[in-house]
Amino acid sequence: MSPISPTPHGQSPLRTVQVLGGGNAGSSAHVRSLAAGLVARGVRVTVCAPAEADHAYGFTATGADHAHVPRSSDPASVAALRAACTDADLVHAHGLHASFRAVLALSGRTTPLVVTWHNHAYAEGARAHLVRLLERRVVKAAAVVLGTSSDLVDRARRTGARDARLAAVGLPGRRPVPGAEEPERPRPKLRAELGSTGRPLLVAVGSLDRHRGYDVLLDAARAWRRLVPPPLLVVAGEGPLRAPLQGRVEREELPVRLVGRRDDVGELLAAADLALLPGGREARSVLAQEALHARVPLVAVDTPGIRELVGDAAELVREADAAALAAAVVRLLGDPARRGELRDNAARQAATWPTEDETVAQVLSVYDELTQPRPLV
Structure with a gap:
């Protein structure tokens, strides 16, 4: 794990809010891993997700705070998310519907929004049109869109993203070593x-x-x-x-x-x-x-x-x-x-996949781009 970046004298630690919807297994595990890595590097993290997601994935066990935000986009849920995002330096939303809630919650604020698309949003008929509208609204509001595959990055760019990149997403667990002895099987x-x-x-x-x-x-x-x-x-x-x-x-x-x-x-x-x-x-x-x-x-x-x-x-x-x-x-x-x-x-x-450490490093570099003051030219 890379060393914790020192906080400049007189400057508060970076505070991020991670927004998760219902959360499939992949995005939920990723948010937990990301929260753990960020906290270890001195970043203050609040995970906004339904209470059952925290019970299942233990976000607070990483040292992050948890705010219960239902997965719906009704006014009460958006208001709860908006309150949780108060004084955040950056908001990072995972998945289309969580990202749309974050857009609504940040309306009128200048807080940078990072979005990660973990999967394809499938829909049919009239709902497919709604999904396309949500995607356009989200990518236009996001400072950076991270896609977990090249086709998701391409989709974000076609939809109008100003900055779309391939995300490094490491699965929590030990990386196998080529040539290592095969795990014992069967059981x-x-x-x-x-x-x-x-x-x-x-x-x-x-x-x-x-x-x-x-x-x-x-x-x-x-x-x-x-x-x-x-x-x-x-x-x-x-x-x-x-x-x-x-x-x-x-x-x-x-x-x-x-x-x-x-x-x-x-x-x-x-x-x-x-x-x-x-x-x-x-x-x-x-x-x-x-x-x-x-x-x-x-x-x-x-x-x-x-x-x-x-x-x-x-x-x-x-x-x-x-x-x-x-x-x-x-x-x-x-x-x-x-x-x-x-x-x-x-x-x-x-063995070619990114590690959890590499994943956190990429995300932190994006956060630094969006939150560090730029020198005057």
Whole structure:
């Protein structure tokens, strides 16, 4: 970790407000990591997020303050955010809806706004038009837009951002070393608990909501259930699609278990033969990063953000193509040499990703640009 920058005599420490909406796993983990790094460098940090997000991710445990701000954009929520941003030197919002709330809260103020886009905002019909309006409003108000993938940066520029940059976003955790001994696998006890003794174990992780590709995943499961023995697919996560997905599993007698939200995702991945990512909403998918860190062969949907993230360390398949997903799983299960190649590629690819320290350093350099007084010419 780089040393804490000394505060000039008579100058108060930099105060930043980090604004988070509901927060998916990636953006929430990033904000926690960022808060910890900033506090360690002498920056005062307030995280504005729903109370449940603080309970889940422990922002205050990093030394940051927490202000409960509901994820809605109603006047009361905007007023709470505006109060939290009083006397802030800079506000940093994460995600489109959190960014829009920050724009509303900072109306009439000169506080610099930094925005990070972590994923693509999906919408259809009239809502798609609303999303485009929100994006334009946000990028015009932001001093800097950070995108977690090149296509998000391009989108911000096309939308009118005056300054859009590729963000360094390090996933909290140890960086794997190419050539290091592979983690011990499988985990017989956990596999037995899940019901995968003597059969391949496939793992998918993520909230059970639209655009995650779980319908496609269950379609693919129909194909590989004919294998002997049929692999078991374990899906970790909760969300509004839990009931309809469970109904499909039971009606079609699919070799699938929905195990709900888990706090042992790392252990699940370490026990798995393959990790599956059927949807590409997140530009820097947490599952993809964790799978590569754990050197678990990954089959993922082919989107620009995922392709940029994983390089040649995953089998990529067309989006919404259940047949291609099923075929890739079957092919990999029957090809141990290819699985070994993907594990080696995973270690090399993950070693190229930014560390948490590098992530904080980039963000601090942006903050310095926007808050340090410029010399007179």
